[in-house]
Amino acid sequence: MIRDSADAVVVGGGVVGCSIAYHLARRGAKVVLVERDTLGSQxxxxxxxGVRRQFSSAANVVMQQLSVQLLAGLEAETGVDPEFRHIGYLFVLTSDSQVADFRGMLPMWHETGVTDARWLEPREVRELAPLVQGDDILGGTFCPSDGIASPHAVTLAYSGAARKLGVRLLEGVEVEGIGHDGARVHSVRTTAGEISTSAVFNCAGAWASRIGAMAGIDVPVEPYPRNIFVTDAMPEVSRRHPMTIDFATSFYFHPEGDGLLFGMGMRDEKPSYSTDVDWGVLDAMAEVIDRRAPRLGTAGIQTAWAGLYEMTPDHQPILGPVDGLAGFWCACGFSGHGFQQAPAVGYLLAQWFSGEQPQIPLDIFAHRRFATGKVEPETNVV
Ligand SMILES: Cc1cc2nc3c(=O)[nH]c(=O)nc-3n(C[C@H](O)[C@H](O)[C@H](O)COP(=O)(O)OP(=O)(O)OC[C@H]3O[C@@H](n4cnc5c(N)ncnc54)[C@H](O)[C@@H]3O)c2cc1C
Known part of the structure; x- marks a missing residue:
């Protein structure tokens, strides 16, 4: 049984919890991280x-700039290479309104430092991404310095570095309750005992609303299953083929091993905690694949898996302390972008927790926005 105390307890050992635990410890905090399964398993x-900076909301672009900077220095900082391959990110656009929206975002991207993002004419889209087809393509945006990094490597980097700084990483231990007196947090109850603390970070991903409920806080995060498929070897496709997103349908693909990894959100998706592969999704995708990347449709499937998106009503994360219960912090609701946001989120919340002003304003991500209605939805959601 644990009989312990900590400056902060991090609930959840995904990439977000590991990044936060590391950054808090780097600033001298005594941290315990509690993960009911194994680190990075969900x-x-x-x-x-995917790691990109082409978001509609300037706050996300700025945050991603910081994440990319932190990923660039991660190996020097932790000894683990995040395997960031800069294959670029391509949004394929097929309607006048998408063209207007994305053309409108380009100046904002440039102003916030994403200077290599550029507009592509339909011919250039096809040249850059030879698998892509369709007479309906009206253009695209491309950022060559975006790309793909390894979720396992980044999680390992932060968890390993956190451990070296003295963070206790408890795996196979579940958080069952948050102790508080109505005004502030005083403890966390786990299946292995109680931890005294005045701060809890809710990094429970798709399960964040359950941790919120334990503290009497409504955390509006819903789980949406998403499937990923990986094709058999496609040696004819360059390993430098960009991460490509058909924005109208959210169908995306990128090179993975010797094949291609692809997926798509479904229009009629419903919240669920199921992570069984839904092979019916392949049938639903067939028409889109035939139209946009027909060669992909001719490949066999090597493997598939499913995981959960953690969606908020405005598709923005919930970051920082919540009003009404001192010591209850959120870092959840990433709405499908949490891997790439984890480095910056850990860094910024640790600044805040240490009493500093976070170097990037996080106001639009505050939990209170759901009460005030002051929301700025992210629209570039895949
Ligand atoms: C198919 C798919 C594709 C994606 N693609 C991308 C992408 O390209 N780029 C990108 O940036 N993001 C992507 N995402 C989103 C990204 O995976 C998530 O946003 C990110 O992993 C969130 O990290 P996390 O640490 O918050 O959550 P998780 O990794 O889910 O970690 C939360 C942890 O909390 C633990 N937990 C829950 N309840 C308890 C409890 N009571 N006690 C103890 N532990 C608990 C869970 O076991 C889990 O390990 C994708 C997601 C999916 C499903």
């Missing part, structure tokens, strides 16, 4: 690894 270990 959404983190099932994600597509």
């Amino acid at each position: 959404s983190t270990g099932r994600c597509a690894g």
Whole structure:
């Protein structure tokens, strides 16, 4: 049984919890991380690894700039290579409104430092991404310095470095309750005993609403299953083929091993905690694949898995302390972008926790936005 105390307890050992635990410890905090399964085994270990800066909300672009910077220095900092392959990110656009929206975002991307993002004419889209087809393509945006990194490597980097700084990483231990007196947090109850603490970080991914409920806080995060398929070897496709997103349908693919990894959100998806592979999704995708990347449709499937998106109503994460219960912090609701946001989120929340002003304003991500209605939805959601 644990009889312990900590400056902060991190609930959840995905990439977000590991990044936060590391950054808090780096600033001298005594931290315990509690993971009911194994580190990185849930959404983190099932994600597509995409790292991009082409968001609609300037706050996300700025945050991603910081994440990319931190990923660039991660090996020097922790000894683990995040395997960031800069194959670029391509959004394929097929309607006038998408063209207007993305053309409108380009100046904002450039102003916030994403200077290599550029507009592509339909011919350039096809040249850059030879698998892509369709007379309906009206253009695209491309950022060559975006790409794919390894969720396992980044989680290992942060968890290993956290451990070296003295963080206790408890695996196979579940958080069952948050102790508080109505005004502030005083403890966390786990299956291995109680930990005294005045701060809890809710990094429970798709299960974040359950941790919120333990503290009497409504955390509006819903789980949505997403499937990933990986094709058999496709040696004819360059391993430098960009991560490509058909924005209208959210169908995306990128090179993975010797094949291609692909997936797509479904229009009629419903919240669920199921992570069984839904092979019916392949049938539903067939028409889109035939139209947009027909060669992909001719390949066999090597493997598939499913994981959970953790969606908020405005598709923005919930970051920082919540009003009404001192010591209850959120870092959840990443709505499908949490892998790439984890480095910056850990860094910024540790700054905040240490009493500093986070170097990037996090106001639009505050939990209170759901009460005030002051929301700025992210629209570039895949
Ligand atoms: C198919 C798919 C593709 C994706 N592609 C991308 C992508 O390309 N780029 C990107 O940035 N993001 C992507 N994402 C999203 C990304 O995976 C998540 O946003 C990110 O992993 C969230 O990390 P996390 O640490 O918050 O959550 P998780 O990795 O899910 O970690 C939360 C942890 O909390 C633990 N937990 C829950 N309840 C308790 C409890 N009571 N006690 C103790 N532990 C508990 C869970 O076991 C889990 O390990 C994708 C997700 C999916 C499913």
